[in-house]
Amino acid sequence: GDSVTQMEGPVTLSEEAFLTINCTYTATGYPSLFWYVQYPGEGLQLLLKATKADDKGSNKGFEATYRKETTSFHLEKGSVQVSDSAVYFCALSDPLESGGSQGNLIFGKGTKLSVKP
Amino acid sequence: DGGITQSPKYLFRKEGQNVTLSCEQNLNHDAMYWYRQDPGQGLRLIYYSQIVNDFQKGDIAEGYSVSREKKESFPLTVTSAQKNPTAFYLCASSMGLVIYNEQFFGPGTRLTVL
Numbered sequence: 085g086d087s088v089t090q091m092e093g094p095v096t097l098s099e100e101a102f103l104t105i106n107c108t109y110t111a112t113g114y115p116s117l118f119w120y121v122q123y124p125g126e127g128l129q130l131l132l133k134a135t136k137a138d139d140k141g142s143n144k145g146f147e148a149t150y151r152k153e154t155t156s157f158h159l160e161k162g163s164v165q166v167s168d169s170a171v172y173f174c175a176l177s178d179p180l181e182s183g184g185s186q187g188n189l190i191f192g193k194g195t196k197l198s199v200k201p
Numbered sequence: 202d203g204g205i206t207q208s209p210k211y212l213f214r215k216e217g218q219n220v221t222l223s224c225e226q227n228l229n230h231d232a233m234y235w236y237r238q239d240p241g242q243g244l245r246l247i248y249y250s251q252i253v254n255d256f257q258k259g260d261i262a263e264g265y266s267v268s269r270e271k272k273e274s275f276p277l278t279v280t281s282a283q284k285n286p287t288a289f290y291l292c293a294s295s296m297g298l299v300i301y302n303e304q305f306f307g308p309g310t311r312l313t314v315l
Contacts, residue, residue: 118303127205127291127306128244173243177302188234188259189304193243 086111086178090192093171097164097199105159105195107148107174115176117141117150117157118189122171131159131172164199171196203228205307207292212312214286222277222310224292231297233275234304237261238289247290250275251297279312286314 091106109115116135120128132141137152146161157174174192205226214220226233232251236244246259250269264283269275275294279286289311293304 120306125309127207127308128293128304129306130303133303188246188249189244191243191245193241 086115086176086190088174088176088190088192090172090174090195092193092195094196094198097197099166099199099201100163101199103159103161103164103168103197105172105174105197107157107159107192109155109157109174109176111155111176111178113178114152115178117148118175118177119146119148119157119159120173120175120191122173122194124170128173164197166199166201169197169199205292205294205305207290207307207310209310210308212310214312214314216314217281219281220279220286220312222279222290222292222312224275224277224307226273226275226292226294226305226307228294228305229272230294230305231272232295232302233269234293234295235259235265235267235275235277236291236293238291238309244291247277286312288312 088109118133119131121131122128132143134141134150140149148157148159171194173194175189208223234249235247238244245261247265248267250256253272256267256269266278289309291309292307295302295304
């Protein structure tokens with residue numbers, strides 16, 4: 085079945101450092117890809133998404149490009165802030181996922197980011 | 202303000218008791234979901250519902266039950282048959298089961314079984 089693999093955390097960076105969180109996927113069809121963010125004690129919020137190959141999602145300085153050839157959707161930010169400290173989840177939604185559960189999200193395990201001042 | 206509410210935020214129950222977690226949305230979304238989150242496990246789908254009076258099992262439905270009598274409500278019951286119910290439970294909704302539709306999440310309920 086479909087799956088999402090994220091780099092293991094935790095990731096600790098200093099403020100203004102460059103961030104990369106790797107995400108790769110396996111899917112039967114041509115999925116849509118998402119990054120969600122979870123701040124401590126809260127639910128998840130959509131950070132960005134891409135619905136087809138070569139699309140770039142971006143929001144709040146974060147970017148990720150849908151790379152079909154490498155089945156990847158790595159999250160990047162040029163200069164992180166303390167307020168970016170959170171857990172980041174990569175997810176996919178596959179139209180050909182078995183069982184007819186199209187539209188359901190499959191999540192990676194999450195990567196915890198801590199940014200120090 | 203439109204959104205999803207879950208209550209309570211923290212819930213404590215004794216082992217062997219059934220407990221119901223509330224999820225309400227005023228986004229007029231057709232689809233609703235329940236996830237379980239454990240440390241280091243990511244999110245796992247318990248149940249989902251595309252429309253009123255219809256719901257489907259997710260990956261870890263055993264020991265849980267749901268109902269969808271109203272479009273805006275999707276309560277989850279954690280039964281005594283669930284072997285390890287202590288977890289963080291997240292409810293979500295989306296416009297429909299279309300692959301590019303964003304899911305909106307509630308703030309979660311942390312259930313602790315003593």
